[in-house]
Amino acid sequence: MVQYSVKQVAKLAGVSVRTLHLYDQVELLKPAERTQAGYRLYGEAELLRLQQILFYKEMDIPLQQIGIILDDPYFDLVQALNKHKKALKARRNQIATMLNTIDKTINHLKYKDMLNYEELYDGFSKEEAAAIRKQAIEKWPKEVDHAEKALIKIGKEGFKALKQEQDDINQALISLMNEAPESPSVQFEITRHYQNIRRFWGTQNDGNPQAAAYAGLGELYVADNSYTRVNGEPNATFALFMSKAMKHFAETALVN
Amino acid sequence: MVQYSVKQVAKLAGVSVRTLHLYDQVELLKPAERTQAGYRLYGEAELLRLQQILFYKEMDIPLQQIGIILDDPYFDLVQALNKHKKALKARRNQIATMLNTIDKTINHLKYKDMLNYEELYDGFSKEEAAAIRKQAIEKWPKEVDHAEKALIKIGKEGFKALKQEQDDINQALISLMNEAPESPSVQFEITRHYQNIRRFWGTQNDGNPQAAAYAGLGELYVADNSYTRVNGEPNATFALFMSKAMKHFAETALVN
DNA sequence: GCTATGCTATGACGTAAGGTAAGGGTCAAG
DNA sequence: CTTGACCCTTACCTTACGTCATAGCATAGC
Numbered sequence: 220m221v222q223y224s225v226k227q228v229a230k231l232a233g234v235s236v237r238t239l240h241l242y243d244q245v246e247l248l249k250p251a252e253r254t255q256a257g258y259r260l261y262g263e264a265e266l267l268r269l270q271q272i273l274f275y276k277e278m279d280i281p282l283q284q285i286g287i288i289l290d291d292p293y294f295d296l297v298q299a300l301n302k303h304k305k306a307l308k309a310r311r312n313q314i315a316t317m318l319n320t321i322d323k324t325i326n327h328l329k330y331k332d333m334l335n336y337e338e339l340y341d342g343f344s345k346e347e348a349a350a351i352r353k354q355a356i357e358k359w360p361k362e363v364d365h366a367e368k369a370l371i372k373i374g375k376e377g378f379k380a381l382k383q384e385q386d387d388i389n390q391a392l393i394s395l396m397n398e399a400p401e402s403p404s405v406q407f408e409i410t411r412h413y414q415n416i417r418r419f420w421g422t423q424n425d426g427n428p429q430a431a432a433y434a435g436l437g438e439l440y441v442a443d444n445s446y447t448r449v450n451g452e453p454n455a456t457f458a459l460f461m462s463k464a465m466k467h468f469a470e471t472a473l474v475n
Numbered sequence: 476m477v478q479y480s481v482k483q484v485a486k487l488a489g490v491s492v493r494t495l496h497l498y499d500q501v502e503l504l505k506p507a508e509r510t511q512a513g514y515r516l517y518g519e520a521e522l523l524r525l526q527q528i529l530f531y532k533e534m535d536i537p538l539q540q541i542g543i544i545l546d547d548p549y550f551d552l553v554q555a556l557n558k559h560k561k562a563l564k565a566r567r568n569q570i571a572t573m574l575n576t577i578d579k580t581i582n583h584l585k586y587k588d589m590l591n592y593e594e595l596y597d598g599f600s601k602e603e604a605a606a607i608r609k610q611a612i613e614k615w616p617k618e619v620d621h622a623e624k625a626l627i628k629i630g631k632e633g634f635k636a637l638k639q640e641q642d643d644i645n646q647a648l649i650s651l652m653n654e655a656p657e658s659p660s661v662q663f664e665i666t667r668h669y670q671n672i673r674r675f676w677g678t679q680n681d682g683n684p685q686a687a688a689y690a691g692l693g694e695l696y697v698a699d700n701s702y703t704r705v706n707g708e709p710n711a712t713f714a715l716f717m718s719k720a721m722k723h724f725a726e727t728a729l730v731n
Numbered sequence: 732g733c734t735a736t737g738c739t740a741t742g743a744c745g746t747a748a749g750g751t752a753a754g755g756g757t758c759a760a761g
Numbered sequence: 762c763t764t765g766a767c768c769c770t771t772a773c774c775t776t777a778c779g780t781c782a783t784a785g786c787a788t789a790g791c
Contacts, residue, residue: 224738224739225738225739226738226739235778235779236738236739237777237778237779237780238777238778240740240741240778241777241778245777254739254786255786256739256740256785256786256787257739257740257741257785257786258738258739258740258786259739259740263711263712263715264711266715267697267711267712267714267715270694270697270698270715270718271697271698274694274697274698275698277573277576278573278576278577278580279570279573281776281777282776282777283776297581300577300580300581301581303577304574304577304578304581307570307573307574307577308574310570311567311570311571311574314535314563314566314567314570315567317533317534317535317563318560318563318564318567320533320534321534321556321559321560321563322560324534324556325553325556325557325560438526438530441523441526441527441530442526442527442530442531455519455520455523456519456523458523459519459522459523459526462526480767480768481767481768482766482767482768491749491750492768493748493749493750493751494748494749496749496769496770497748497749510757510768511757512756512757512758512768512769513756513757513768513769513770514757514767514768514769515768515769537747537748538747538748539747
């Protein structure tokens with residue numbers, strides 16, 4: 220009968236001694252016996268059980284559950300695994316969403332100060348050009364070319380009109396800042412705001428993806444309020460107001 | 476100047492009161508002031524900051540980091556986000572691996588006792604048929620049909636030969652159980668084992684994916700040792716031995 | 732027998748982001 | 762003046778260990 224000490228087991232299985240102490244304490248893996256001095260001694264059977272524990276641990280199954288799996292012969296393992304699988308999938312989707320948000324934010328920050336496109340957007344202020352370009356990049360991170368061609372196609376006059384209307388809408392919204400973001404008057408202007416934004420975003424699809432994107436843009440305004448300016452100055456309160464109004468709009472008007 | 480109590484802020488932002496207490500404690504979000512009685516009072520600015528906190532929290536960024544992002548104007552946010560993105564991607568891939576393992580295990584468990592295919596595998600024992608079918612399903616979960624057609628195509632004689640060799644290899648390995656799993660003699664038999672298994676797995680691709688799959692099969696043997704039988708009885712020690720030998724083989728011989 | 736070195740034991744604290752009480756003030760309405 | 766809703770702080774619980782701190786045991790060399 221071969222016997223192994225904690226350190227030997229730890230090395231064989233690639234875990235720490237502390238882990239073995241813990242597993243002993245929570246009754247997940249007890250040593251086969253103890254020496255007079257209290258040293259833990261493990262046999263082959265325990266090594267096997269440890270392998271099984273690690274097998275399930277690889278799937279991120281909590282230790283408690285592993286104990287049940289290994290000790291309760293009537294446990295419905297398939298059902299438990301399916302449930303766990305569902306949880307993992309949810310987590311995976313959540314991470315995918317976070318990655319999207321991060322990408323958007325990075326693009327946002329990266330191109331925020333990119334103000335050197337005079338030759339392309341000749342005739343507009345640097346700030347205007349950068350704003351347009353940024354919004355394009357946020358929508359089509361890898362298709363900036365396409366976006367810029369589209370903007371050029373609009374032409375200077377078309378773009379100026381677009382910009383004029385955006386300013387117009389902004390002024391209207393600023394004057395409504397004391398109203399509730401959900402109030403009809405605000406939501407009316409928000410509708411115009413949305414329509415105008417959509418021209419930059421193209422018209423590929425409508426409904427839910429657009430709703431989420433629009434609400435997300437509102438959140439972005441809050442995270443970086445240099446976007447929402449009042450009389451040329453970044454204004455945090457206006458940013459918050461806009462994000463609330465946009466969120467409300469997305470959740471009501473844009474629900475398909 | 477509008478003031479909000481904890482409960483009001485909590486409701487507005489969709490967080491718990493406890494969370495506000497915590498953020499106060501860790502200096503992430505302090506109330507604008509306190510009443511005589513010690514009640515927390517928040518203003519619009521704090522509401523905005525809370526929105527920003529939640530914005531970053533959505534990306535799973537730790538609170539400590541969020542504090543730095545919001546308070547240190549020289550913090551390189553883009554770099555930090557890129558780093559975080561990398562971590563998230565790693566986590567995503569890890570979850571993908573776990574989902575694969577779970578799928579394999581579920582299939583393994585599900586079809587383990589499916590022994591009613593006499594008509595298809597006529598002439599072989601039920602156990603043999605089930606074993607074949609299970610391995611097929613593990614490799615092609617959604618292409619069992621195809622797999623079974625392939626097996627039929629091999630024909631009874633071919634299959635019997637395959638089975639014979641498998642038994643042969645098993646006997647050889649059992650007799651080598653006292654050797655080290657990494658020893659040349661064991662690894663030689665493992666090579667045969669691998670070749671034979673590969674016939675069930677097809678020959679689509681070789682190299683690393685195969686290596687991981689083979690090592691994974693070894694782990695599966697440990698998790699359910701009814702696979703590795705000695706004289707018809709499940710044998711845990713043999714399972715452990717096999718998994719070690721297969722892992723070693725995968726890590727040395729199968730490295731491209 | 733003594734000691735240096737290495738292994739082992741238990742106990743306890745820390746981690747992240749809160750949940751969940753316990754025990755006790757505060758405030759406005761009736 | 763009481764009631765109910767709200768607020769406060771303190772503190773323990775969660776996961777799966779890492780990291781000491783302190784102290785007992787084992788073995789090899791002298």
